[in-house]
Amino acid sequence: MNTPDRAGRDFDLVLYGATGFVGELTAQYLAEHAPSDCRWAIAGRNREKLEQLREGLGRPELPLLLADAKDGAALRELAASTRVVATTAGPYLWYGEPLVAACAEEGTDYADLTGEGEFVDRVFLAHDARARETGAKLVHACGFDSVPHDLGAYYTVLQLPEDVPLRVDGFVRSQALISGGTLASALTVMSRGRQTLAAARERRLHEPRLPDRRARAPLGAPRRSAETGTWALPLPTLDRTVVERSASTLRRYGPDFRYRHYASVKHLPVAAGGVAAMGGALLAAQVPPVRQWLMDRYQPGRGPDAERRARSWFTVRFVGEGGGRRVLTEVSGGDPGYGETAKMLAESALCLAYDELPARAGQLTTAVAMGDALLSRLHGAGIRFRVAHTS
Numbered sequence: 001m002n003t004p005d006r007a008g009r010d011f012d013l014v015l016y017g018a019t020g021f022v023g024e025l026t027a028q029y030l031a032e033h034a035p036s037d038c039r040w041a042i043a044g045r046n047r048e049k050l051e052q053l054r055e056g057l058g059r060p061e062l063p064l065l066l067a068d069a070k071d072g073a074a075l076r077e078l079a080a081s082t083r084v085v086a087t088t089a090g091p092y093l094w095y096g097e098p099l100v101a102a103c104a105e106e107g108t109d110y111a112d113l114t115g116e117g118e119f120v121d122r123v124f125l126a127h128d129a130r131a132r133e134t135g136a137k138l139v140h141a142c143g144f145d146s147v148p149h150d151l152g153a154y155y156t157v158l159q160l161p162e163d164v165p166l167r168v169d170g171f172v173r174s175q176a177l178i179s180g181g182t183l184a185s186a187l188t189v190m191s192r193g194r195q196t197l198a199a200a201r202e203r204r205l206h207e208p209r210l211p212d213r214r215a216r217a218p219l220g221a222p223r224r225s226a227e228t229g230t231w232a233l234p235l236p237t238l239d240r241t242v243v244e245r246s247a248s249t250l251r252r253y254g255p256d257f258r259y260r261h262y263a264s265v266k267h268l269p270v271a272a273g274g275v276a277a278m279g280g281a282l283l284a285a286q287v288p289p290v291r292q293w294l295m296d297r298y299q300p301g302r303g304p305d306a307e308r309r310a311r312s313w314f315t316v317r318f319v320g321e322g323g324g325r326r327v328l329t330e331v332s333g334g335d336p337g338y339g340e341t342a343k344m345l346a347e348s349a350l351c352l353a354y355d356e357l358p359a360r361a362g363q364l365t366t367a368v369a370m371g372d373a374l375l376s377r378l379h380g381a382g383i384r385f386r387v388a389h390t391s
Contacts, residue, residue: 011039011082012353014065016099017089018042019049022113022143024056025342026088031057033381034350041065043078044089069095075102084109086142086349092119093192100127100138107134109352113345115145115238116189121199124363125206132362139369141242142348143341147366148316148383149239149261150246151375152331154367155385157253161323165256168321170243171228171264172235174314174336210248213255217244220260227319227328232262246367254322264317309335317388328389333382340383347377 015030017023019042027042034040043065044050050064065081067074069089079085079102089095092114103110104127114120120140131138141147153168160166189196217240225232240261247253304312312335320327333340348366351357355373366374379385 009081009083011041011063013038013040013084013086013349014043014078014082015040015349016043016067016078016085016087019044019046019053020088022338022342022345023088024053025338026086026346027053027057029342029346030350031059031062033346035354038350038353041082043067045069070098072098072102075099076105079103079106079108082108084111084349084353086111086345088113088345090114090116092116097123097126104131104134104136104138107136109137109139111139111142111345111348111352113143113145113341114140117238117241118189118192118196118199120238120241120363121196121203124203125199128363135361137352137357137361137369138363139348139352139366140363141238142345142366144314144336144344145237146239146242147344147348147374147378148314148331148333148336150242150365150367151371151378152316152318152329152385153243153259154246154250154371155331155375156318156320156327156329157247157257159327159329159387159390160254160320160325162252162254164254164323166254166320166322167258168243169225169227169232169260169262169319170239171225171230171232171262171317171319172314173230173264173316175312213248213251213257215244215247215253215257217241217259217261220262225262225264228264228317230264230266232264235261235263237261242365243367246365249365249368250371304335304338309339312336312339314340326391327387330384330386330388332384343381343383344378347381348374351377 015023015027018027030040041063042050042053045066045068047064047066054060054062054064065078067078075098085099085103085108087099090113092112093116096112096119100110100123123138127138149170153170156168157166219236220234222234223232240259243259247257314336315330315332318329348370351370351374357370357373360368375385
């Protein structure tokens with residue numbers, strides 16, 4: 001791995017896709033919380049919208065960078081100008097790969113919000129090796145997918161003994177609405193089951209095997225959880241895979257680690273309704289006209305208003321066991337999909353730009369790339385990590 005020389009770059013951080021729904025929230029967070037000497041810029045393809053955002057932020061001096069998501073040369077120039085790129089421009093399967101490629105080539109750290117497993121696997125296959133050569137950290141899923149789950153599992157592991165087999169279960173509860181961009185990404189993922197499986201199989205052929213340890217994240221089965229007093233429904237999301245990859249990389253997770261990831265639902269009828277709704281969405285995503293109709297009804301760039309976001313919340317409870325010790329931990333915060341996601345992405349980008357981090361490069365999880373530093377930042381920013389009970 002080469003250590004990239006970024007001292008002469010124009011910016012510490014560039015926010016790409018800044019005029020989207022989450023992009024604007026992230027820009028607002030940076031305008032309020034970035035260090036006063038932070039050299040940052042907003043970027044996208046539409047100058048008029050960028051100028052409107054800059055005016056709304058009250059930052060007339062804020063630089064604007066123009067680059068289309070499919071213009072490789074412009075994206076390469078953008079990546080070369082900064083130490084870190086944070087992007088909200090999804091669905092990432094449609095728009096994300098050229099920007100990752102530019103960051104990998106230029107040795108620029110990269111953070112996104114994807115929950116798209118196929119995209120993550122294709123980035124690994126195409127750009128992990130080059131990023132390792134240039135020293136770039138490519139960090140996906142820096143929002144609600146999958147920061148609370150990845151760092152929450154990591155935080156739980158830190159409460160348990162070392163060098164013993166560990167078992168951790170995560171239980172997610174939230175009250176929130178989705179944006180048009182999130183809906184588009186979710187429907188895209190659901191419509192590409194065959195391609196997603198193919199990308200995952202190809203990745204397994206190229207990923208190094210663990211010679212002396214084991215890390216697993218099985219899907220699990222629906223069950224009544226005595227630990228949380230709720231119904232636990234297995235979630236086939238990117239989150240459990242991210243936790244598994246963190247455990248595969250970090251020896252602190254022990255010689256034999258297992259993680260299971262659940263939605264936590266209090267009442268059985270609600271659980272049954274959730275399963276039926278998920279099945280209906282999965283079927284709808286397979287029919288292109290229906291999928292497009294749904295996307296057109298709730299287009300990217302739209303989302304819940306500030307009043308609705310203020311009433312939203314999330315809680316993730318973790319039950320960890322190992323070495324004769326049992327621990328219950330909790331990660332909690334406000335609006336998961338937008339307010340807190342913008343905070344997580346912004347703090348991840350600032351962490352990459354400013355904090356002393358492990359000397360790792362390539363495609364990394366948040367726990368592997370930033371670990372304790374990001375935990376500290378998020379706790380200071382109001383996302384709560386706590387130990388609820390030990391025995």
